[in-house]
Structure formats: structure tokens, C-alpha cells
Amino acid sequence: MMTTSVLIVEDEPSILELISYTCRTSGMEVRKAANVAEAKKNLEAAKPDIILLDWMLPDCAGLDWLRELRSYHSNESLPVIMLTARGQEDDRVRGLEAGADDYVTKPFSPRELVARIRAVIRRKGGDALPDTLRVGPLEIDAERYEARVNGKPLRLSAVEFKFLQVFAKHPGRVYSRAQLIDKVWGVGADIDERTVDVHMLRLRKQLAGTAAADFIETVRGVGYRASNLKA
Numbered sequence: 001m002m003t004t005s006v007l008i009v010e011d012e013p014s015i016l017e018l019i020s021y022t023c024r025t026s027g028m029e030v031r032k033a034a035n036v037a038e039a040k041k042n043l044e045a046a047k048p049d050i051i052l053l054d055w056m057l058p059d060c061a062g063l064d065w066l067r068e069l070r071s072y073h074s075n076e077s078l079p080v081i082m083l084t085a086r087g088q089e090d091d092r093v094r095g096l097e098a099g100a101d102d103y104v105t106k107p108f109s110p111r112e113l114v115a116r117i118r119a120v121i122r123r124k125g126g127d128a129l130p131d132t133l134r135v136g137p138l139e140i141d142a143e144r145y146e147a148r149v150n151g152k153p154l155r156l157s158a159v160e161f162k163f164l165q166v167f168a169k170h171p172g173r174v175y176s177r178a179q180l181i182d183k184v185w186g187v188g189a190d191i192d193e194r195t196v197d198v199h200m201l202r203l204r205k206q207l208a209g210t211a212a213a214d215f216i217e218t219v220r221g222v223g224y225r226a227s228n229l230k231a
Contacts, residue, residue: 136229
């Protein structure tokens, strides 16, 4: 089994060392950065398996750098866990909408952090998907992390893309919000079910006006399902 490499981007020395020690003693390879500039150099040298990213950094907000990361196709599927003292629901939603795979609020226990890292890494493999999924006019390219409707690309966040993959794999299947959280963020992830509704709203806005506008349906009292679109 290959060693998991983790890039920790944190400017507080004591917290950085605590996280580093926690990861190393759990068998991970650790790389450290105290700011975004150092993190970029680390990323250019070698891509890690996962990034632990602090929200508040001296040279750039972690959230802003996350959005920058997700703007490049090569980094759209790179797992990122946000580490922050900002625990309000709006802050969690902002982090997830920016493309974070998980959101851990300080202070956190070392055991919880390791469990979160392992859960996100497991999801990286996820369910085996063919290179391209097609549902009517909707085409999902898993390798390139791109989705298109009648050849026109959709501008989706990493999380929205994962939701679309889940629905496209099983059109007609009904998923509860809890099941969708397990599929996208991992079993046991501490994600409020209302966060699913936020992402569904954003995903539907991206599909609106296309031939796949009716792809995602609300099942009242249960959750969501994907319809079988006609080509």
C-alpha cells in the first residue's frame, strides 16, 4: 500500500506541528507550508494525495486559493479539507461551495482529523465509473472532470460534479439527503442536510435552459432523483 502524502497549509506553528505529528504517527508522508506562496511551490514540486488548508493565511485567504485551485482542470479532483475556527453554517456552506471536500472546525481531535482524511481519501477512489457517462444529451467525462449538455460544457464546482456523477450513474433511483452526503462527502461526514439543498439549487441553475433542465427531480419528503432524459 502506498503512503498517503498530505500537504498541510497552516500559519500557526503550534497547530502546524500538532497536525504534522498526528499525520506522521498515522503513517502519512507530511509536507508543510506556512502560507499560500509556499503551498504553491510544494504543489508545483509534487502533487499530494490531499491538502489540509487553513482558512486564514497571511498572504491569501485559504478560501480564495481553493477557488483558484479548482479553476484548473488538473486540480479539480484534488482532495482538500478546510481547517478553520469559523464554524457558522454560512461559513461551512461557503467552504463547500468553493470546492472543499470536507470542513473541519477548530479545535478538533487528532483522531477525528485522521478519520476525516481517510474518509476523503477513500472517496477519491469512489465507485468505479466508466470514462464517460451519457444520459440523453448529458455527457459526463470522469477523466477530464467535465460535464456537457449537447456538447456545451457546464461550469460546475467539484462537489456539484460529484452530485451529477451520482445521479447519472443510476437514473431513476431516489436518494435521501443522508445518502447523498454519504456518496459525496463520505459515510459519517458532519454535513448538514440543508447543504445538499444548496448544492442542488446551484446544480439546477447550471442545468436550467439546457436540454437537461429537468434531469434532477425533487421527491417530496424523501430527497432527489434523476430522470431518464431522452437523447
